[in-house]
Each structure stands twice: as structure tokens, then as C-alpha cells.
Amino acid sequence: xxxxxxxxxxxxxxxxxxxxxxxxxxxxxxxxxxxxxxxxxxxxxxxxxxxxxxxxxxxxxxxxxxxxxxxxxxxxxxxxxxxxxxxxxxxxxxxxxxxxxxxxxxxxxxxxxxxxxxxxxxxxxxxxxxxxxxxxxxxxxxxxxxxxxxxxxxxxxxxxxxxxxxxxxxxxxxxxxxxxxxxxxxxxxxxxxxxxxxxxxxxxxxxxxxxxxxxxxxxxxxxxxxxxxxxxxxxxxxxxxxxxxxxxxxxxxxxxxxxxxxxxxxxxxxxxxxxxxxxxxxxxxxxxxxxxxxxxxxxxxxxxxxxxxxxxxxxxxxxxxxxxxxx
Numbered sequence: 001x002x003x004x005x006x007x008x009x010x011x012x013x014x015x016x017x018x019x020x021x022x023x024x025x026x027x028x029x030x031x032x033x034x035x036x037x038x039x040x041x042x043x044x045x046x047x048x049x050x051x052x053x054x055x056x057x058x059x060x061x062x063x064x065x066x067x068x069x070x071x072x073x074x075x076x077x078x079x080x081x082x083x084x085x086x087x088x089x090x091x092x093x094x095x096x097x098x099x100x101x102x103x104x105x106x107x108x109x110x111x112x113x114x115x116x117x118x119x120x121x122x123x124x125x126x127x128x129x130x131x132x133x134x135x136x137x138x139x140x141x142x143x144x145x146x147x148x149x150x151x152x153x154x155x156x157x158x159x160x161x162x163x164x165x166x167x168x169x170x171x172x173x174x175x176x177x178x179x180x181x182x183x184x185x186x187x188x189x190x191x192x193x194x195x196x197x198x199x200x201x202x203x204x205x206x207x208x209x210x211x212x213x214x215x216x217x218x219x220x221x222x223x224x225x226x227x228x229x230x231x232x233x234x235x236x237x238x239x240x241x242x243x244x245x246x247x248x249x250x251x252x253x254x255x256x257x258x259x260x261x262x263x264x265x266x267x268x269x270x271x272x273x274x275x276x277x278x279x280x281x282x283x284x285x286x287x288x289x290x291x292x293x294x295x296x297x298x299x300x301x302x303x304x305x306x307x308x309x310x311x312x313x314x315x316x317x318x319x320x321x322x323x324x325x326x327x
Contacts, residue, residue: 061114065103068124071131072100078134078199084306088195096130099123118177122185129155129189137200141247141272144198145303152186194304200248203299203308204277205241212237217279228291229317235285238297242280242307244272252307254282255298263288292316 076096083093102108102123114120132151136142142150189196210230211220219239226236238254249271256264266282291314299307 061110064124065109068103068127069100071127072096072103075130075134075199076100079130079197081202082197082199082307084197084309087306087309088192089197089306092195093197095126099126099130103127118181121181125155125185128158133196134199137248138245141245141249143248143250144200144301144305147200148190148193148196148303148305152189156183156186194300194306196305198301198305198307200245201250201252201301201307202243202277203240204243205239205279206299206308206310207239208297208310208312209237209239210234212239212281212283219281223312225313225315227315227317231287231291231314235283235287236312237281237283238310239279239281240299240308241277242270242299243274243277244270246273248272251302252280253300253302255296255300256284257296257298258288258291259293259295 079093079096083089102113113123129151132154133147136147136150137144207219207222208224209219209222210226212218213220219237238256240252240254242250242252244250249269252268252270254264254266254268255262256266264284264286266284268280268282270278270280272278293314295312295314297310297312299309301307
């Protein structure tokens with residue numbers, strides 16, 4: 001089952017890339033599996049009360065393990081493609097990889113994770129949160145910011161009923177503690193949202209240039225350094241191509257950062273569904289008088305999630321040569 005989950009996740013990623021409806025069908029089935037497990041606890045109680053039939057706890061945990069595996073391996077290819085590995089995002093994606101491995105190693109999952117109810121609740125909520133970050137933009141065309149907020153709320157709401165039967169009875173304080181824990185985890189993830197890759201968006205091209213063909217939407221020669229005189233005379237274009245699911249409309253920002261300080265923020269609107277990615281650019285001509293130093297152009301979502309980053313250096317203006325005096 002774990003192998004099938006992995007390959008179905010990879011297949012879903014490539015199907016989304018090719019804009020095929022089958023990928024959306026897979027996303028729907030995955031979301032229904034979470035809804036089924038959420039309702040299963042309620043149905044379990046009704047069946048037990050009416051027919052006296054009890055479903056073994058082992059069977060319930062096995063079903064939940066399958067849902068965890070499918071969810072994590074479905075989402076993983078999207079995050080691998082969207083992660084900036086020289087950024088804190090690498091830690092979030094590595095955490096998804098670790099959780100996916102835990103879900104397929106039975107001795108770790110059943111003997112180390114499942115008996116620790118608080119840790120298991122966090123694992124359960126995280127798996128749902130991760131898969132919703134992928135499913136919501138694909139199915140509902142929610143923006144990255146909307147998907148992030150919705151995923152946080154849904155992960156907390158759907159995890160509580162699904163874990164109800166795993167909590168011992170007679171301890172009144174366990175449910176409030178679980179609510180506080182999930183709430184604290186949600187706030188922490190929101191504060192650290194810049195480290196969460198925008199799974200539905202993928203940067204296919206980023207370059208810095210002083211020339212741009214606006215009709216063909218093609219950048220000129222890519223540069224990594226520019227002298228101060230040329231910078232003030234010609235300015236710079238920051239060109240990006242971003243691939244997104246069809247139907248998705250997203251506002252992104254180019255942040256121009258000089259020596260660690262943001263000096264400009266330029267908004268761009270993109271739409272999904274284009275094979276080579278939606279091509280957009282910003283042009284900056286108004287630079288500080290002293291622009292020498294290290295610069296960054298961060299491509300971020302409205303909620304601050306990093307999509308990509310470009311770096312360049314501004315060097316001092318070349319020294320002017322003095323003409324020799326006439327004898």
C-alpha cells in the first residue's frame with residue numbers, strides 16, 4: 001500500500017502538470033478518504049449502539065495509517081518541486097519526508113508513534129494540513145494564502161473527531177489539552193508560514209536582466225552583477241515564470257532587498273494553466289543613491305510564502321580616466 005501511495009502521488013503531480021482531470025479526481029478521492037474517516041467514528045458509535053458490533057481498534061488504526069501514507073506521498077512530489085533548498089523551506093519538506101517514512105515503517109508507527117496519543121494527534125493534524133495545501137488550490141482554485149488559512153482551520157477541526165476514539169475516557173482535561181495543543185501548533189505554523197513551500201506554485205524560470213522583449217515576454221541576457229552607474233542609468237528587470245494549476249489566480253510580490261533591508265515591494269498578478277508557466281516581471285529604476293552591496297529579489301505570495309529568490313551584486317561605478325593636459 002505504501003508503494004502504491006508513493007507512485008499515485010508522483011503520478012498525480014505529473015497529471016496536474018499536464019492539466020488532466022484525473023489528477024483532480026485523485027485529489028477528490030483523497031479528500032473523501034479523510035471525510036470518511038471523520039464520519040467513520042460517528043458511524044462506529046451508531047452501529048455499536050444499534051447492532052452491538054464493535055470494530056477492532058487495530059482495524060481502525062490500520063485504516064488511518066493507509067490514509068496517512070496516501071496523503072503524505074500524494075503531497076510530497078508537489079513540495080519537492082516547490083522547495084527552495086537554500087532556505088528554511090528545506091526543513092519543512094524534510095519533515096514531510098520523515099513523516100512519510102514513519103507512516104510506512106510499522107514498528108515505528110505502531111510501537112513508537114501510535115501509543116503516544118499527543119504526538120499521534122500532532123502527526124495526524126500535520127498530515128491533513130499538508131495534503132490540504134495541495135488539494136485546495138487544485139480543486140477549489142483557492143489562492144495560496146486562502147489555502148494556508150483554510151488548511152490550518154480544517155486540520156484542527158477534522159482531526160478532533162477522527163481522534164476521538166483514540167483518547168481514553170474519563171479524563172476531562174484531555175480534550176481541552178488537545179484543543180490547546182492543536183491551536184498552538186496552528187499559530188506556530190502561521191508565524192512560520194514563510195518556511196512553508198507554496199505547494200501549488202512552482203518557479204520554472206527566474207532571471208535578472210537589463211533588457212526585456214515585452215511582446216515575446218522573453219528576458220535578455222541574465223546578469224548576476226552590475227555596476228552602480230549602469231544600474232542608475234538603465235535600471236533592472238526581474239523576470240519570473242511560475243507554473244500553477246489551471247483556474248488558479250494568484251497575487252505574488254517581488255521584494256527588492258538591499259543588504260538585508262526591503263526597499264521595494266512590487267505586486268504582480270498571475271494565472272495558472274500555462275505549460276511554460278505564467279511569465280511576469282517587475283522593473284525597478286528608482287535605486288538608492290548608494291546602491292553598492294548585496295541585493296536579493298524574493299518572489300513571495302501575499303501571505304509571505306517564498307516561491308523563489310534571485311541574488312545579485314552592485315559594484316562601485318568604474319573610475320573615470322582623466323584626459324592628459326595639453327603641453
